Amino acid sequence: MRMNKMDLLIMSNSKTQRVILIPMVSYSRSMFGVVLLLVILLFSSSSSSSSMAATIKHFKWHVEYKHWSPDGVEGTVLAINGRFPGPTIRARAGDTINVELTNKLTTEGLVIHWHGIPQIGTPWADGTASISQCPINAGETFVYRFKVPKAGTYFYHGHYGMQRSAGLYGSLIVDVAEGETEPFRYDGEFNLLLSDWWHKSSHDQDLDLSSAPMRWIGEPQSLLINGRGQFNCSLAAHFSKARISPCSFRGGEQYAPYILHVRPNMTYRLRLASTTALSALNFAIGEHKLVVVEGDGNYLKPFSVDNMDIYSGETYSVLFTTNQNPSQNYFISITVRGREPKTPPALTLLNYDDDHRHPTRPPPVAPRWDDYDASIAFSNKILALEGSPKPPSHYHRRIVLLNTQNLIDGYTKWAINNVSLVLPTTPYLGSIKYGIPNAFDPKGPPDRFGDEEGYDITRPAPIQTAVYGSGVYVLRFNTTVDVVLQNANVLKANVSEIHPWHLHGHDFWVLGYGAGKFRDVDEAGFNLRNPPLRNTAVVYPYGWTALRFVADNPGAWAFHCHIEPHLHMGMGTVFVEGARRVRIPTPVAAEALACGLTGKWLMSHNPGHH
Numbered sequence: 001m002r003m004n005k006m007d008l009l010i011m012s013n014s015k016t017q018r019v020i021l022i023p024m025v026s027y028s029r030s031m032f033g034v035v036l037l038l039v040i041l042l043f044s045s046s047s048s049s050s051s052m053a054a055t056i057k058h059f060k061w062h063v064e065y066k067h068w069s070p071d072g073v074e075g076t077v078l079a080i081n082g083r084f085p086g087p088t089i090r091a092r093a094g095d096t097i098n099v100e101l102t103n104k105l106t107t108e109g110l111v112i113h114w115h116g117i118p119q120i121g122t123p124w125a126d127g128t129a130s131i132s133q134c135p136i137n138a139g140e141t142f143v144y145r146f147k148v149p150k151a152g153t154y155f156y157h158g159h160y161g162m163q164r165s166a167g168l169y170g171s172l173i174v175d176v177a178e179g180e181t182e183p184f185r186y187d188g189e190f191n192l193l194l195s196d197w198w199h200k201s202s203h204d205q206d207l208d209l210s211s212a213p214m215r216w217i218g219e220p221q222s223l224l225i226n227g228r229g230q231f232n233c234s235l236a237a238h239f240s241k242a243r244i245s246p247c248s249f250r251g252g253e254q255y256a257p258y259i260l261h262v263r264p265n266m267t268y269r270l271r272l273a274s275t276t277a278l279s280a281l282n283f284a285i286g287e288h289k290l291v292v293v294e295g296d297g298n299y300l301k302p303f304s305v306d307n308m309d310i311y312s313g314e315t316y317s318v319l320f321t322t323n324q325n326p327s328q329n330y331f332i333s334i335t336v337r338g339r340e341p342k343t344p345p346a347l348t349l350l351n352y353d354d355d356h357r358h359p360t361r362p363p364p365v366a367p368r369w370d371d372y373d374a375s376i377a378f379s380n381k382i383l384a385l386e387g388s389p390k391p392p393s394h395y396h397r398r399i400v401l402l403n404t405q406n407l408i409d410g411y412t413k414w415a416i417n418n419v420s421l422v423l424p425t426t427p428y429l430g431s432i433k434y435g436i437p438n439a440f441d442p443k444g445p446p447d448r449f450g451d452e453e454g455y456d457i458t459r460p461a462p463i464q465t466a467v468y469g470s471g472v473y474v475l476r477f478n479t480t481v482d483v484v485l486q487n488a489n490v491l492k493a494n495v496s497e498i499h500p501w502h503l504h505g506h507d508f509w510v511l512g513y514g515a516g517k518f519r520d521v522d523e524a525g526f527n528l529r530n531p532p533l534r535n536t537a538v539v540y541p542y543g544w545t546a547l548r549f550v551a552d553n554p555g556a557w558a559f560h561c562h563i564e565p566h567l568h569m570g571m572g573t574v575f576v577e578g579a580r581r582v583r584i585p586t587p588v589a590a591e592a593l594a595c596g597l598t599g600k601w602l603m604s605h606n607p608g609h610h
């Protein structure tokens, strides 16, 4: 395989006295040109922003399907401005992001969710179809305008149908505000967006999951790093007993790996974000320790590991030091956890060396896929950095959410407290704000499961059926809410799955994890001293996870399993808080909410005078 020479542009930023290394792989002259242009843009934007406290970053995007070969086998992806993954947004804390998004799809609506951004004061910009807005119609444009209040690693993705599975995602990175510093030092940084990829189109997957009986989509064919994977070849073929051919690249392939070019004796910040549709992942760099310092845009108490888990919806920053033999190169490996792996690891290289050499050691060995103890031990290491916001010491309301897998009239569904979520056609934000009746089930789902005491979480649901529902949890504004996620057995005996739950509009404190059924006495073991703030938390098989947040962000917020097929099958719910206080500007309402019952309502009222 022919690898390219290291291309390293060094920019020195006089303000922070830090050298920023922009590593890149130059597969072609044209790509080199694009990167150069980006660097020039970076220079100009940083020099113009240094005089202002905060700026508005303008982006003009169009979304369309494109033929693409993410892993060497051609399929179709949802591309933004012709690119897959979508362009990286880079801003500073306090900036305003303005994305003018045009839907160039001919037969589908479109929305984009800004994962981890709280949307304080702009709940209509959260990008959740049926919850915060109407899908953008084919041919139409919608402007997302929102603030990024906090530095950290974030991403964005489609939140309508299975558009995330189709590749609609990209990175959103927020640097500290001008004059501020991160609580750790590094010499350069890399950004890796991790995803999984099927050769079957997202439309076919959608149909499979919606059929009775359900046709399971199976495990992904490939894992992708920055949209790049290898299905028909392997970077580690010479270490593999399986008959797989070594990769060779002529340059310019869409599936050529994104290589991390480093220099010896430096510390790098690696940003990781998982947008996977299904897979839980384990990440490792051969022979290099990882020091975890940030999760979901919140600083963590640094801890060192050899490998780490990352679930769909999570982001991390880790530091690593290039303190290994610089005449060698090393494998970076990403493997599947929690599901019997039928997908080969995603591989790329940590490249110290101008002259490319194959690593002499095989890819790092990940924990066994079902070694949940290793995963739980990792989760328990995640604590807030000293000085982080602490949770309120008491809660006002506790909601225990039991997840079950069910069969409703032959359709496989997931239910939360016996309710399988079906989203209404009229977005909640509008129907609640304007008090429009009959837009969704008026009865909210229960705070506890019906037969809570008697329910055996270690067996399939005794009554297979559940109900469809669109009811919401209405939270009293500014109260403290505890949510306990309770896992159980699926329809098949002796199987319980990992579910990473993601909350929109908020970070929550992760107060603790436990095995078995949650009992009120478990509250005594909650960590109220230094629990991490996150926007995504996993519930382990047959276990529970306790979360706490303050319902102080007016809006309607999705809370759901971030596994795309699970959400598709009803595994989610909606929290509504202070929604009647939301002041929706008239032009925004006309643009975001002119569908379903709100469309009719807006035609007969002038919401601007409310």
Ligand SMILES: *[C@@H]1O[C@H](CO)[C@@H](O)[C@H](O)[C@H]1NC(C)=O
Pocket (backbone or CB within 6 Å): 072, 073, 231, 232
């Ligand atoms: C790669 O694999 C796919 C699916 O098995 C196959 O259709 C295709 O021909 C293979 N391509 C190459 C170059 O081997």
Ligand SMILES: *[C@@H]1O[C@H](CO)[C@@H](O)[C@H](O)[C@H]1NC(C)=O
Pocket (backbone or CB within 6 Å): 264, 265, 326
């Ligand atoms: C890296 O640092 C070590 C220890 O300080 C030193 O021995 C070594 O020469 C350095 N390597 C390079 C390539 O600078």
Ligand SMILES: *[C@@H]1O[C@H](CO)[C@@H](O)[C@H](O)[C@H]1NC(C)=O
Pocket (backbone or CB within 6 Å): 418, 449, 450, 451, 463, 465, 466, 467
């Ligand atoms: C769940 O809903 C189904 C269908 O209505 C019902 O038969 C079952 O009793 C419910 N289970 C609980 C625990 O409420």
Ligand SMILES: *[C@@H]1O[C@H](CO)[C@@H](O)[C@H](O)[C@H]1NC(C)=O
Pocket (backbone or CB within 6 Å): 478
């Ligand atoms: C929310 O509650 C806190 C603590 O009780 C109080 O200080 C704050 O003023 C409240 N905020 C609003 C908007 O009601």
Ligand SMILES: *[C@@H]1O[C@H](CO)[C@@H](O)[C@H](O)[C@H]1NC(C)=O
Pocket (backbone or CB within 6 Å): 493, 494
């Ligand atoms: C499930 O596990 C239990 C206990 O280990 C065992 O007795 C039972 O046979 C298993 N059932 C199936 C269907 O595998």
Ligand SMILES: [Cu+2]
Pocket (backbone or CB within 6 Å): 498, 499, 500, 561, 562, 563, 566, 567, 571
């Ligand atoms: Cu799930």
